[in-house]
Amino acid sequence: MLTPAFGWTTPVANATVLFDEGKRELEVDISELFPEQSRAQISQWIEHLAHSLTLVYGHWPRERWAIDVEPVSGSIDDPIPWAQVHREKIDRVAFYVLSSASADTLKHEWTGYHEVAHLLLPYRGWGDTWFSEGLASYYQNLLQARVGVLSEEQMWQKLYDGFARGKADDRFDGQTLLSVNQQMREKGGYMRVYWSGAWYFFAADISLRAKSNGAYSMDNALKQLNSCCAAQSLSVAEIIAHLDASTDQEMFSELYQKVYQSRKMPPYASLFAQLGIEIKNGQVSLVADGANARRRREFLSSTAL
Ligand SMILES: [Zn+2]
Numbered sequence: 651m652l653t654p655a656f657g658w659t660t661p662v663a664n665a666t667v668l669f670d671e672g673k674r675e676l677e678v679d680i681s682e683l684f685p686e687q688s689r690a691q692i693s694q695w696i697e698h699l700a701h702s703l704t705l706v707y708g709h710w711p712r713e714r715w716a717i718d719v720e721p722v723s724g725s726i727d728d729p730i731p732w733a734q735v736h737r738e739k740i741d742r743v744a745f746y747v748l749s750s751a752s753a754d755t756l757k758h759e760w761t762g763y764h765e766v767a768h769l770l771l772p773y774r775g776w777g778d779t780w781f782s783e784g785l786a787s788y789y790q791n792l793l794q795a796r797v798g799v800l801s802e803e804q805m806w807q808k809l810y811d812g813f814a815r816g817k818a819d820d821r822f823d824g825q826t827l828l829s830v831n832q833q834m835r836e837k838g839g840y841m842r843v844y845w846s847g848a849w850y851f852f853a854a855d856i857s858l859r860a861k862s863n864g865a866y867s868m869d870n871a872l873k874q875l876n877s878c879c880a881a882q883s884l885s886v887a888e889i890i891a892h893l894d895a896s897t898d899q900e901m902f903s904e905l906y907q908k909v910y911q912s913r914k915m916p917p918y919a920s921l922f923a924q925l926g927i928e929i930k931n932g933q934v935s936l937v938a939d940g941a942n943a944r945r946r947r948e949f950l951s952s953t954a955l
Contacts, residue, residue, distance in 0.1 A: 666693070668700055672709040676700050677716040684721050684749050692719050694753035699762045702797040703769070706789070707873035707954040711769045711880055715741045722746040730761040735768045737883075743769070757799055760808075763790040770872050771889065772879045778886040780831050780910070784847015787812060788855075795950055802950060806927055806934045809852070810918075814932065816845025817915040828910045842915055849916050850909045854893075855949075856921055857901050864945060869954035871897055925949075 665679040678696050680689045696717055703710055724731045729751035736742045743765045747756065756762065767789035773782050788809070795805035819841035822830045827846050830839040855868040874896040875889065884892070886906075893902040909916060919929060926942035928935045937943050 668697060670700070670704055670710050674710045674712070675714045676710065677714070678719075679716065680719045681721055684719075688721075688749040688751075691751070691753040692747060692756070695756035695762070698753070698757050698797065699766055702763060702793040703766045705793060705796040705952055705955075706770060706869050707876065707952060711772075711876050712741055715769065716743070718742060718744045720744065720746050721749045724748055726750060726755075729755050730759050733761050733765045735765055737773075741769050760790050760794065763793040767793060770876070772875065772882050772884050773886070773889065778831065778910075779834065780827055780843045780847035781850070781886045781889075782847075783844045784850050787844050787848040788851040792949060796952070802947065803934060803936055805950075806922070806925075806936065806946075809848070810922065810927075810929065810932075810934050812845050812848060813915065813918045815841040816849070819845075820914065823914040825913065826910065827912050846909055846912060846915055849918060849921075850905055852918070852921060853916075854902060854905055856924055857905075858897065859945060859948065859953075860924075861899070861901075864948050865953065866897070867948075867953040869952045873954045 665677050668676040668678060670676075678693065680692050680696075682689075684692065696719070700710070700717070722731055726748060729748045730745055731748075732746040734744050736744065745762070745765070764786045767786040768782060770789060771782055771785055791800065791805050791808050791812075794800040794808075795802060800808065819839060822833075822837075822839045822842060827843065831843050834840060834843050851868060854871075858871060859867050871893050875892055878896070879889075879892060890902045890906050894900050922929060922934070924942060925946035926937035926940060927946065928937065936946070
């Protein structure tokens with residue numbers, strides 16, 4: 651039997667509980683304001699989303715967590731106009747969803763994967779937005795490919811497009827990432843901040859895989875971070891210290907120094923080249939054979955399962 655680590659409210663009448671293979675619990679609360687048929691579509695989507703999060707290290711990040719879904723009006727071009735992660739007594743992800751959206755439409759929206767990927771870090775959100783948004787922006791793409799809604803090529807194209815958006819957001823080039831991040835809510839520069847962060851985790855992932863000949867990746871590093879620290883509120887500096895300690899190197903701090911002092915989007919073409927990905931006119935082209943291509947394909951499944 652599970653011992654509750656904190657207070658647990660009785661699920662309300664319309665909430666259902668999902669379990670992962672380790673019997674961790676996800677309370678899903680889909681608003682009764684949705685028509686019944688929409689609720690069925692949304693619950694299919696939530697099951698799919700929750701499954702995608704197990705494709706990092708096999709189980710959900712916490713013993714108990716929750717997803718709430720509320721209806722919102724808007725255009726079907728943007729079926730999830732708003733979503734937010736609340737790090738409260740239990741981690742709770744709130745989605746605001748169009749009631750006309752089908753499960754299939756929702757499964758093809760990146761927003762869901764992005765929000766659940768935030769839970770991979772024991773971070774409670776003060777400063778250093780680039781770090782948490784970077785991890786979510788990077789992993790949202792891995793999750794989509796692993797769960798089968800993006801092909802390998804589409805995944806790399808999405809990552810490339812993200813880095814290109816980061817580079818194109820050049821209004822604050824010359825200022826460090828740290829200072830752009832600090833002024834982001836007033837002045838903008840979101841793409842530079844988010845995708846410099848994604849660059850950090852992409853570069854770290856490549857480095858871990860290279861040093862271990864493919865045996866160890868960000869998946870394993872996140873798994874270890876989860877097993878030591880999931881219930882803690884850690885600063886970014888503390889998380890990085892844990893990541894370095896668990897991998898017995900200083901790569902995470904070295905990359906941290908490099909990225910937070912960067913004065914423009916860090917270069918990414920060489921990272922893609924290491925994985926047998928050529929860029930022609932903004933389009934990725936995947937080299938079919940060789941060691942780089944083999945390494946690239948290893949991103950499509952977890953190394954921590
Ligand atoms: Zn986010």
